[in-house]
Amino acid sequence: MISKSTIDQVYEMARVEEVIGDFVNLKKSGSNFKGLSPFTDERTPSFMVSPVKQIWKDFSSGKGGNVVAFLMEHEHFTYPEAIKYLAKKYQIEVEETEQSDEQKEQANERESLYLVSEYAKEYYEGVLWNTEPGKAVGLSYFKERGFTEETIRLFGLGYGLDEWDAFTEQALEKGYQLDYLEKTGLTIVKDDPRNPGQKRKFDRFKGRVLFTIHSLSGRVLGFGGRILGNDKKAAKYLNSPESEIYHKSKVLYGIYFAKQAIAREDNCYLVEGYTDVIQMYQRGIRNVVASSGTALTPEQIRIISRLTKNITVLFDGDAAGLRASLRGVDLILEQGMNVRICTFPAGEDPDSFAKNNAYEDVVLYLEENSKDFIQFKTSLLAKEAANDPIKKADTIRDIVGSIAKVPDRIKREIYVQQCAAMMNISEEVLFNTLAQIGRKDFQEASKRRNQETKAFEVVRDTPAEARVDxxxxxxxxxxxxxxxxxxxxxxxxxxxxxxxxxxxxxxxxxxxxxxxxxxxxxxxxxxxxxxxxxxxxxxxxxxxxxxxxxxxxxxxxxxxxxxxxxxxxxxxxxxxxxKYNLHNWERKDIYPKExxxxxxxxxxxxxxxxxxxxxxxxxxxxxxxxxxxxxxxxxxxxxxxxxxxxxxxxxxxxxxxxx
Incomplete structure (x- = not known):
C-alpha cells in the first residue's frame, strides 16, 4: 500500500490543469479552462477545469472530480495506479508499506497485465543493450535506420532473442504468471502433440526488433515486432493481439510523446509506420503519430480531436493505391476535422525524407506541399479522369461523396465552389448531387431508426413528466x-x-x-x-x-x-x-450577480x-x-x-x- 505521506505529497504537488492538459487541449476561459469532452463525441466544449478549486467537470457525460478521479475515469487506472502516475510525473518518491501475500493475490487482472507488459519492455531493452545478439542484430538495425541512442531509449525499442522461449522462461523465473503472459500475447501456449496433456510455450516476438506501444498516459500496452531475417513464412510485422489493455483500434503509436506538441502546434501529422514516427520525432517534428498499421478508426480520430481539430496525412511519394488510401480519410471529415494531405517526392517516405533533410527543410516542405484534402483529391482524380467523360463523372461523384461527409455547411459550400471550378462543371449540378446524397443518407438513417423503434414498441412506456425534487x-x-x-x-x-x-x-x-x-x-x-x-x-x-x-x-x-x-x-x-460561463454571458451584456x-x-x-x-x-x-x-x-x-x-x-x- 502507498503511504499516506506520499498520497498527501502527490495531492499537494499535482495541478489538475497540467495533468488534464496532457490529454485534452485546454483553452483559458476566465479563471477556468475549457475543452472538448474526452468522454463523449462533441463539437462544442463542455469540459471545464478549475485551477482554483483543483477540480474538473464534464457537462456532456456528467463526470467530474479531482485530478485522481480524471485519471481513473480516462485511463481506467485504479486509485494506486493514479497516485503512482502522478508521483512519477512530479518526481515524488513513492513510499509503500509491505503487502501481505493475500493482498498481492488480490491485485486485479488489469494491473497484472500492465505489470507483465512493463517487465517485457525492460527485458527486451536489456537484451538490446546488454547481450551480444542484441547489440549485433537489434542495435545495429536501429542505428542503420539512423536512430540515435537517446531516441532508441526514449521510445523503449528492444530486441527478442532468436530462441523459442528465452523471454517466457525468464519471466516465469521472475514470478510472472503464464496466464498473464498468454493474455498479453507475449507468450503463445499450444498443446504439445508429442506429449498429450502437456503445453508448449513460445515467445511471440522471437528474433524480432521491438517497438513499444504506449497509452496516452505512457503505460505499456503492447508491442510491434519486425522480423529481420528472410523467412518468407513469417509475417514481416507482428503486433500484440487484442487484450484487456490493448485495443488496436483505440491506440495511436507515438501519441504519448506527441500529445503536448499536437496541442501546442494545433496540428497532428498522421503517418503509416513506427519508423516514420520515430524518425520525424528525432528530426524535431514532434506532433506526429501512426495508426499502428491499421485502417484509421473513429476512436483514433477522437483521440486526436481532443488535442487539435487539424490533421495532416503524410503519404509516401510512390504509395501504391493512393486513391484507396484517400477513401479512409473521409472518416476524418465525418468527425468534423480539418484534413490536409502531403505527399513526398517519388521514392521517399516520412522516414527517409526526415532522415535525409535538415529540420528547417522538412518544416518548409510540409508547409509548402500540404494541400486541403478536397482540393488534393480533386486535383489527383481530375488527372486520372483526363478526357474520359465516364471516368470524369465517376470522379465528380467520388469527390461530392467526400464533401457530403463534412458536417459544416459553410465548408461544404466552399468545397463545392472549388470542385466546380477545377472540374469545369456547374455548381448547381454539384449541389443537386450533394442534396441527393444527403436525402439518401437521411432515408437510410430514418429506416434504421424506424426498425429500432419497432423493435422496442411493445415494451415502451409513456415517459413520466420530469418533476423537480x-x-x-x-x-x-x-x-x-x-x-x-x-x-x-x-x-x-x-x-x-x-x-x-x-x-x-x-x-x-x-x-x-x-x-x-x-x-x-x-x-x-x-x-x-x-x-x-x-x-x-x-x-x-x-x-x-x-x-x-x-x-x-x-x-x-x-x-x-x-x-x-x-x-x-x-x-x-x-x-x-x-456551466453558465460556457455561454459567455458577458458578451451578451448579461452580468450575473456574484x-x-x-x-x-x-x-x-x-x-x-x-x-x-x-x-x-x-x-x-x-x-x-x-x-x-x-x-x-x-x-x-x-x-x-x-x-x-x-x-x-x-x-x-x-x-x-x-x-
Whole structure:
C-alpha cells in the first residue's frame, strides 16, 4: 500500500490543469479552462477545469472530480495506479508499506497485465543493450535506420532473442504468471502433440526488433515486432493481439510523446509506420503519430480531436493505391476535422525524407506541399479522369461523396465552389448531387431508426413528466454554501417566533454574528432537520467536521479525503455554476450577480425555503390523517392552522429577503 505521506505529497504537488492538459487541449476561459469532452463525441466544449478549486467537470457525460478521479475515469487506472502516475510525473518518491501475500493475490487482472507488459519492455531493452545478439542484430538495425541512442531509449525499442522461449522462461523465473503472459500475447501456449496433456510455450516476438506501444498516459500496452531475417513464412510485422489493455483500434503509436506538441502546434501529422514516427520525432517534428498499421478508426480520430481539430496525412511519394488510401480519410471529415494531405517526392517516405533533410527543410516542405484534402483529391482524380467523360463523372461523384461527409455547411459550400471550378462543371449540378446524397443518407438513417423503434414498441412506456425534487435541490444548495463559504464570518438575521400585543404570532428579527457553517448547523439542529439524501448527508457531516477542526479549510485537501463517488458529487456541485460561463454571458451584456456578495442572504433564503417546504409537507401529511380518521380531528386541525400561520409568516419573510 502507498503511504499516506506520499498520497498527501502527490495531492499537494499535482495541478489538475497540467495533468488534464496532457490529454485534452485546454483553452483559458476566465479563471477556468475549457475543452472538448474526452468522454463523449462533441463539437462544442463542455469540459471545464478549475485551477482554483483543483477540480474538473464534464457537462456532456456528467463526470467530474479531482485530478485522481480524471485519471481513473480516462485511463481506467485504479486509485494506486493514479497516485503512482502522478508521483512519477512530479518526481515524488513513492513510499509503500509491505503487502501481505493475500493482498498481492488480490491485485486485479488489469494491473497484472500492465505489470507483465512493463517487465517485457525492460527485458527486451536489456537484451538490446546488454547481450551480444542484441547489440549485433537489434542495435545495429536501429542505428542503420539512423536512430540515435537517446531516441532508441526514449521510445523503449528492444530486441527478442532468436530462441523459442528465452523471454517466457525468464519471466516465469521472475514470478510472472503464464496466464498473464498468454493474455498479453507475449507468450503463445499450444498443446504439445508429442506429449498429450502437456503445453508448449513460445515467445511471440522471437528474433524480432521491438517497438513499444504506449497509452496516452505512457503505460505499456503492447508491442510491434519486425522480423529481420528472410523467412518468407513469417509475417514481416507482428503486433500484440487484442487484450484487456490493448485495443488496436483505440491506440495511436507515438501519441504519448506527441500529445503536448499536437496541442501546442494545433496540428497532428498522421503517418503509416513506427519508423516514420520515430524518425520525424528525432528530426524535431514532434506532433506526429501512426495508426499502428491499421485502417484509421473513429476512436483514433477522437483521440486526436481532443488535442487539435487539424490533421495532416503524410503519404509516401510512390504509395501504391493512393486513391484507396484517400477513401479512409473521409472518416476524418465525418468527425468534423480539418484534413490536409502531403505527399513526398517519388521514392521517399516520412522516414527517409526526415532522415535525409535538415529540420528547417522538412518544416518548409510540409508547409509548402500540404494541400486541403478536397482540393488534393480533386486535383489527383481530375488527372486520372483526363478526357474520359465516364471516368470524369465517376470522379465528380467520388469527390461530392467526400464533401457530403463534412458536417459544416459553410465548408461544404466552399468545397463545392472549388470542385466546380477545377472540374469545369456547374455548381448547381454539384449541389443537386450533394442534396441527393444527403436525402439518401437521411432515408437510410430514418429506416434504421424506424426498425429500432419497432423493435422496442411493445415494451415502451409513456415517459413520466420530469418533476423537480425540491428537497434534493435545497440540500444540494446547503452543501454548495458550506463548500464555498463555510468559514466566512457573516452577520445574520435570526427569526424569533413571538406573540404581539394582539395575541398574533409574529417573527421578530435578531442580529447575530457567526460563521456560515455554525449558522447552518444550529438552524438545522433547532428545527431537527436532517438531510435525507445519503450522499449529501455523508458530505454534510464530513464537511462540518472539517470546517470545525481545520482553521485553514481547503477544498482540494477535503476532496482527497473522500471516496471517488463523493468526489464526483462535490465536483458536480462546485462546477454547476461554471456551466453558465460556457455561454459567455458577458458578451451578451448579461452580468450575473456574484453569490459571494450576499452570503448571509443566500444562507437565510435557503434555510427558510427548506423550512417552508418541510412545513407544507407536514401540512399535507396532517390533512391526509384527517381524511383517514373518523373520530374527532380538532387537535389535528388546530395543528394544521398553526403550521399554516407559520408558513405564511415565513413566506412573507422570504418575499422580503428576495426583494
Amino acid at each position: 425540491v428537497q434534493y435541490e435545497l440540500e444540494r444548495k446547503i452543501i454548495e454554501i458550506l463548500l464555498l463559504y463555510g468559514k466566512e464570518m457573516e452577520e445574520f438575521e435570526d427569526l424569533v417566533l413571538k406573540e404581539n400585543e394582539e395575541g398574533e404570532l409574529v417573527l421578530e428579527p435578531e442580529r447575530v454574528e457567526a460563521r456560515v457553517y455554525e449558522k447552518i448547523y444550529l438552524d438545522l439542529q433547532e428545527d431537527e432537520i436532517e438531510l435525507t439524501h445519503d450522499h449529501f448527508k455523508t458530505i454534510y457531516y464530513r464537511l462540518m467536521e472539517a470546517l470545525n477542526e481545520k482553521e485553514d479549510f481547503q477544498i482540494a485537501e477535503f476532496l482527497h479525503e473522500l471516496d471517488q463517488q463523493l468526489v464526483n458529487d462535490v465536483s458536480s456541485i462546485l462546477m454547476e455554476e461554471e 453569490k459571494a456578495r450576499t452570503i448571509a442572504q443566500l444562507v437565510s433564503e435557503t434555510i427558510l425555503t427548506l423550512r417552508c417546504f418541510l412545513i407544507k409537507k407536514r401540512i399535507h401529511s396532517l390533512q391526509q390523517d384527517t381524511e383517514e380518521k373518523t373520530e374527532d380531528n380538532s387537535e389535528v386541525l388546530e395543528e394544521i392552522v398553526h403550521y399554516l400561520q407559520l408558513n405564511k409568516l415565513l413566506n412573507n419573510k422570504l418575499n422580503r429577503v428576495l426583494s
